[in-house]
Amino acid sequence: MSSIPAGQKFRDAVAQESPLQLVGTINANHALLAQQAGYKAIYLSGGGVAAGSLGMPDLGISTLDDVLIDIRRITDVCDLPLMVDADIGFGPSAFNVVRTVKSFCKAGAAGLHLEDQVGAKRCGHRPNKEIVSTQEMVDRIKAAVDARTNDSFVIMARTDALAVEGLDAALERAQAYLEAGADMLFPEAITELTMYQQFTQNTPAPVLANLTEFGQTPLFTLDELRSVGIAIALYPLSAFRAMNKAAEQVYTAIRHEGTQKSVVPLMQTRDELYQSIHYYDYEQKLDALFSQKKS
Numbered sequence: 001m002s003s004i005p006a007g008q009k010f011r012d013a014v015a016q017e018s019p020l021q022l023v024g025t026i027n028a029n030h031a032l033l034a035q036q037a038g039y040k041a042i043y044l045s046g047g048g049v050a051a052g053s054l055g056m057p058d059l060g061i062s063t064l065d066d067v068l069i070d071i072r073r074i075t076d077v078c079d080l081p082l083m084v085d086a087d088i089g090f091g092p093s094a095f096n097v098v099r100t101v102k103s104f105c106k107a108g109a110a111g112l113h114l115e116d117q118v119g120a121k122r123c124g125h126r127p128n129k130e131i132v133s134t135q136e137m138v139d140r141i142k143a144a145v146d147a148r149t150n151d152s153f154v155i156m157a158r159t160d161a162l163a164v165e166g167l168d169a170a171l172e173r174a175q176a177y178l179e180a181g182a183d184m185l186f187p188e189a190i191t192e193l194t195m196y197q198q199f200t201q202n203t204p205a206p207v208l209a210n211l212t213e214f215g216q217t218p219l220f221t222l223d224e225l226r227s228v229g230i231a232i233a234l235y236p237l238s239a240f241r242a243m244n245k246a247a248e249q250v251y252t253a254i255r256h257e258g259t260q261k262s263v264v265p266l267m268q269t270r271d272e273l274y275q276s277i278h279y280y281d282y283e284q285k286l287d288a289l290f291s292q293k294k295s
Helices: 006-016 028-038 048-053 066-078 094-107 134-147 160-163 167-179 192-204 222-228 237-255 261-266 271-276 280-294
Strands: 020-024 043-045 082-085 111-115 154-159 184-187 208-209 232-235
Touching: 006 020, 006 111, 006 154, 020 237, 028 043, 028 066, 028 094, 028 237, 028 271, 043 048, 043 066, 048 066, 048 082, 048 237, 066 094, 094 134, 111 134, 111 184, 134 154, 134 167, 154 167, 160 167, 167 184, 167 192, 167 232, 184 192, 184 208, 192 222, 237 261, 271 280
Parallel strands: 020 043, 020 232, 043 082, 082 111, 111 154, 154 184, 208 232
Antiparallel strands: none
């Protein structure tokens, strides 16, 4: 594993790739597949933890420990910098934010994003969201900045204000969040490319575009995002959704056809899996150990 702090690796990736493609990895295996595909950073979605690890909706039900389990599993095997969705900090007070930041740092995450929704949060692309006051979110950010154990650990501020208060208010909040110490910005559920341009022109920090499928934001191309100064293009659940659809098709086929033959082309081969998880390296070491014992 690299001696460079994970947060610095994430910052370097943002500086080197414009926009940085940040892909969601629902588990450690997907993290390795993303690394194999050439990505420079990866992401763990709160909605992904809720649906993938718990089989529950993304409504603030997941706990800090639920997320930490998945962080550790990913960072134990993959040295790509991992950005993590921290919701509102997993608790009602700044003390919870402090605990979350320190725990994420210790688990090897590169950074996190905090949002300005209320405790009973919703998916950012669903209706009837409610947000806290600007001051309460500023307090969350200040607590997070003070709590990080490495200055390179990234504190990203997400605002859901566009859908609740409008664009001007969202821009004002973004400025306040940066002044509170946030390193990067995540304006959620943006509906037009020109809106992103207003964020990038009015704020000096890197701005993230969330390109989640079936949501409020059009699936802009890298060229389009580059044209308005976006620094990070996030694809939080793309592979997860594809994985779920493939699993659904396989289960249905086996149940109705009595064999998996028709869906084998959908499957990753045994060799492909073994390559991505380095199975053969482990096997060679095991063979060598057995040879030593025999001799």
